[in-house]
Amino acid sequence: MSSEHNEGQFRYFVVVVLGVVAFIAIVGWLVTRSAGESAPQQASSEETKAVEERTSPVGEVTTQTAQAEAPAQAAAGPADGEQVFKQVCTACHGMGIAGAPKFGDKAAWADRIAQGKETLYTHALNGFTGSKGMMPPKGGNASLTDEQVKAAVDYMVANAQ
Ligand code: HEC
Incomplete structure (x- = not known):
């Protein structure tokens, strides 16, 4: 008697679970379907395309520029050195700040250049504290x-000879 009663309860339980699962499945299907058809979703996919169209040429240009520049930089080191100098070294060497030998100042550079490029490279790479100040x-x-860094040294040296 009690086992029949339990069986009845179990069936009821199964029906409820199946009902809930079916309900979730239907709601899920409806949501997915309506989301696929809804205007905002289309707009956003169109937007995505538009953004891709707008951004991809820029990306291509960047890649092409980088590719075009790479051999040029390899062939002409000073071009790269000029960039590095303008981005980093000019902070001190541009105006001769903090005791740094000023860019293009032949007198300030003559003795330094006389040490040889390797010394200048080493001092630029590892830092150097001289009588004038501290080169980080x-x-x-x-x-x-x-x-x-070496290219930037070459660039400064080339412009101080
Ligand atoms: C924070 C300021 C500062 C920045 C930035 C800086 N320098 Fe210097 N640099 C100095 C100073 C100061 C000296 C001179 C030190 C001395 O002789 O007392 C110096 C000296 C040098 C020398 C001469 C070393 C020698 O042996 O006489 C070289 C080469 C040099 N810097 C390269 C560079 C390069 C390349 C950069 C950029 C990557 C750079 N520096 C950025 C401050 C700076």
Whole structure:
């Protein structure tokens, strides 16, 4: 008697669970369907396309520019050095601030250039404290590569000879 009673309860339970599952499935289907058809969804997918169209040429240009510049930089180091100088080194060397030998000042650079490029590279890369002041390693920008720092040294030296 009691087992029949339990069976009845179990069936009722199964029906309720199936009902809930079916309800969730139907609601889910409706939501997905209406979302797929709704205007905002279309607008946003159109927007996405528009954004892709607007941004992709820029991305292409950037890539092309980078590709076009890479060989030029490799061929002409001073171009890259000029960039690094203008971004980092000019802070001190541009105007000769904090005792830094001023850009283009032949007198200030003559003795330094006489030390040889390797010494200048080493001092620029690792930092250097002289009688005039303190040259921070890589001009204080640790994200520069050794090649970039050397190119900046080449650029400054080339303009002080
Ligand atoms: C915070 C200021 C500052 C920045 C930024 C800076 N320098 Fe200097 N640099 C100095 C000072 C000061 C000296 C001179 C130190 C002395 O002789 O007493 C110097 C000296 C040098 C020298 C001569 C070293 C020698 O042996 O005489 C080189 C080469 C040099 N800097 C390269 C660079 C490069 C390349 C950058 C950029 C990546 C740079 N510096 C950025 C302050 C700076």
